[in-house]
Amino acid sequence: MAVLETPRLILRPFSEEDIDLLAELMANRDFMRFSLGVFSREQTAAFLKKILDWNSAGLPSLFAVIVRENSKLIGYCGFFHQEVDGTNEIEIAYRLHSDYWGRGLATEAARSVRDHAFRDLKLSRVISLIHPDNRASRRVAEKNAMKVEKKTTHRGFPTLVFAITREPWLTTGAAG
Numbered sequence: 001m002a003v004l005e006t007p008r009l010i011l012r013p014f015s016e017e018d019i020d021l022l023a024e025l026m027a028n029r030d031f032m033r034f035s036l037g038v039f040s041r042e043q044t045a046a047f048l049k050k051i052l053d054w055n056s057a058g059l060p061s062l063f064a065v066i067v068r069e070n071s072k073l074i075g076y077c078g079f080f081h082q083e084v085d086g087t088n089e090i091e092i093a094y095r096l097h098s099d100y101w102g103r104g105l106a107t108e109a110a111r112s113v114r115d116h117a118f119r120d121l122k123l124s125r126v127i128s129l130i131h132p133d134n135r136a137s138r139r140v141a142e143k144n145a146m147k148v149e150k151k152t153t154h155r156g157f158p159t160l161v162f163a164i165t166r167e168p169w170l171t172t173g174a175a176g
């Protein structure tokens with residue numbers, strides 16, 4: 001699995017040693033906003049195992065987000081396998097520690113993941129699943145050149161399906 005570098009971040013594969021830091025993040029209400037709620041250590045371990053299984057199978061997966069300046073793990077950004085209305089999709093997902101919100105870091109991470117999807121993994125399409133009230137996340141998706149494709153119900157929640165396909169990414173210069 002690749003390591004992605006942006007001006008302020010390093011996105012690297014997760015490892016088993018990340019369990020303590022990830023469990024701390026996933027026990028935090030702000031970090032887990034717009035989800036089913038905070039995770040116990042056991043739930044986080046199961047989540048991490050799923051990520052590590054995707055990594056070893058060579059499938060698109062989540063990256064650990066590390067701040068270059070202080071080497072801290074502040075969240076995740078990357079690919080998550082979803083089923084939406086009966087179709088298998090690859091989502092770009094992101095969550096960051098609230099101390100780091102509002103600095104453009106999620107946008108920076110999500111763009112590099114999107115570019116990796118099309119440039120390196122040659123994916124044809126990626127989506128983001130976002131609760132309509134999650135304005136920060138909607139903004140990140142918009143700045144990632146994604147467009148709302150439809151509204152659906154996902155795991156019982158009203159959900160906007162944002163999507164971008166390879167062609168507009170190639171032609172709008174997002175590739176640069």
Ligand SMILES: CC(C)(COP(=O)(O)OP(=O)(O)OC[C@H]1O[C@@H](n2cnc3c(N)ncnc32)[C@H](O)[C@@H]1OP(=O)(O)O)[C@@H](O)C(=O)NCCC(=O)NCCS
Binds near residue numbers: 034102105106107131
């Ligand atoms: C969503 C999240 C990752 C955004 O992280 P971030 O690093 O603060 O995002 P950025 O700074 O890159 O950009 C956020 C954009 O949303 C805007 N924004 C931030 N908070 C907002 C709010 N409460 N209402 C409206 N817009 C908001 C910012 O102004 C910025 O847009 P701009 O550049 O046009 O000003 C972060 O808020 C988070 O981890 N939230 C909890 C988990 C979550 O909701 N994840 C997404 C699930 S779909």
